[in-house]
Amino acid sequence: MIIDFHTHVLPPRIKKDRSRYVNADQAFAQIYSGEKAKIATAEDLIDSMDRDGVDISVIVNYGWTTHELCVETNDYILESVARYPQRLIGFCAISSYVDDISLAEIERCATAGAKGIGELRPDTQSLDYSDTHQIKPFVDLIGKHNLIVLTHASEPVGHHYDGKGAATPGLLYRFIANFGDLPVVCAHWGGGLPFYTLMPEVQQALENVYFDTAISPFLYRPEIYRHVTQLIGADRILFGSDYPVLPASRLLKEINAVGLPGEDRMEILSGNARRLLNV
Numbered sequence: 001m002i003i004d005f006h007t008h009v010l011p012p013r014i015k016k017d018r019s020r021y022v023n024a025d026q027a028f029a030q031i032y033s034g035e036k037a038k039i040a041t042a043e044d045l046i047d048s049m050d051r052d053g054v055d056i057s058v059i060v061n062y063g064w065t066t067h068e069l070c071v072e073t074n075d076y077i078l079e080s081v082a083r084y085p086q087r088l089i090g091f092c093a094i095s096s097y098v099d100d101i102s103l104a105e106i107e108r109c110a111t112a113g114a115k116g117i118g119e120l121r122p123d124t125q126s127l128d129y130s131d132t133h134q135i136k137p138f139v140d141l142i143g144k145h146n147l148i149v150l151t152h153a154s155e156p157v158g159h160h161y162d163g164k165g166a167a168t169p170g171l172l173y174r175f176i177a178n179f180g181d182l183p184v185v186c187a188h189w190g191g192g193l194p195f196y197t198l199m200p201e202v203q204q205a206l207e208n209v210y211f212d213t214a215i216s217p218f219l220y221r222p223e224i225y226r227h228v229t230q231l232i233g234a235d236r237i238l239f240g241s242d243y244p245v246l247p248a249s250r251l252l253k254e255i256n257a258v259g260l261p262g263e264d265r266m267e268i269l270s271g272n273a274r275r276l277l278n279v
Contacts, residue, residue, distance in 0.1 A: 003273040004057040004248050006119075006150075006187060006214040006240025007045055011076040015039040027065045027124065031163040040244035042080035046087060052248040055270075056086075056279065058240075060150055060187075061093035063121030070095050070105060078112045089277060091116035091150055097127060097138040106138075110145035115277055117142065118150030119187055122175045123166040129174040142182055148276060149184045150212075151175065153191035155219070169193040173202070176209055183276060185210045185238060188219060194228045206232070210272065212240035217250055222258045225268070234264035238273055 014021055018039065022029045031037060040048075042059075049057055059077050064070050074092040081090040092109035094102040094117060106117060127134060142149055156168040167175075168191050176184050186193060190211045197203040211232075216224060228237060239255070241248040255265060273279075 001055045001270040001274070002053060002248070002252070003239065003270045003277075003279075004049070004054050004241050004243065005185070005238040005273050006212045007057045007059055007243040008040065008062070008245075009042045009045050009059050009077070009080060010039050010073060012041050014073075015041055021069065025064050025066045025069045027063060027121065028069065030165075031062070034162065037162065038244040042076075042084065042088065045243060046084060048243060048247055049087065052252065054248050056089060056273075057243070058089045058091060058115070058273075058277070060091040060116070060119045062119055063124060063152065064093055064095055065124065067095045067099070067101055067105070070102075074105065074109055074114075078109065078114065081113060089279070090114045091118045091148070093117070094120075097135050103137060103141060106141050106145070106147075110141075110147060114147070116148035116150055116185075118148075118152075118185070120149065120151045121165060121167060122151055122171055123154075123168075129171070129178060132178055135178050139178055139180075139182065142179070149179065149182065151184065151186055153186045153188050153193065155188075155191045158219070161218070167191065169196060173205070177205060179208070181208055183208050183210065185212055185276075187212050187214050187240065188242075189213065189216065189224060189228065194231050197231050203232075210236050210238050210276065212238040213251060213255075213268075214240040214242035215245055217246065217254060222254050225255060225258045225260055229260065229264055234260070234267045235272055237268045238276070239269045 070093040077090040081088045092114045096102040
């Protein structure tokens, strides 16, 4: 079995005409203002899964800056999961960690079957993450509904790319500290956060944190799989493509060529996700 833990879809109306959304939402504009930025529907995703041999995909939303766009795209994700219940799992978006309407949106999406919240953008929220009281209602809701948090992550060095942002390891570390024993997934190898687990206190703090491989070929050499496995264990790595930016086949080819032990490879491709998602 292969589970892609990081994919994106948007409604057909957005794919057909993105201009209205570019003008309405800053986060959307950062990612999709250029026509080269690919947009896929649920049907596009299912077709790609069939081509690449992917059994289940997790659709993650984005950290939009407007609540209305969160609701619109959450609705589409929930509808898509309802159409393909054996193939798709949904994560929904919120625009704030503290607004009542965002907390109500978490309740709505969890009740409708969402398995997680994300892809969050902690770098765009004006919060002091050392203030655990401020974010407590959000964290309590995550625990109440047994949701998974998936956050964007970015490297403090290296090349710039659209949507890179500033969710770097230092910020992520403060963000993660709020969640205690609740599971958190850091996208894009956590912006390099696994390498800081060589520090004992960081290793302890990240015991319930997972890292996905989304867009890995654009960020790191293939040896990243071996190095992170040695640092934190293969049981904390989740296969994710970031479709439609990259097809799953691109990352599967890389994983198959890097020489991981068979057991580690299967943990990354599906075992860890099955345990985390309870599927």
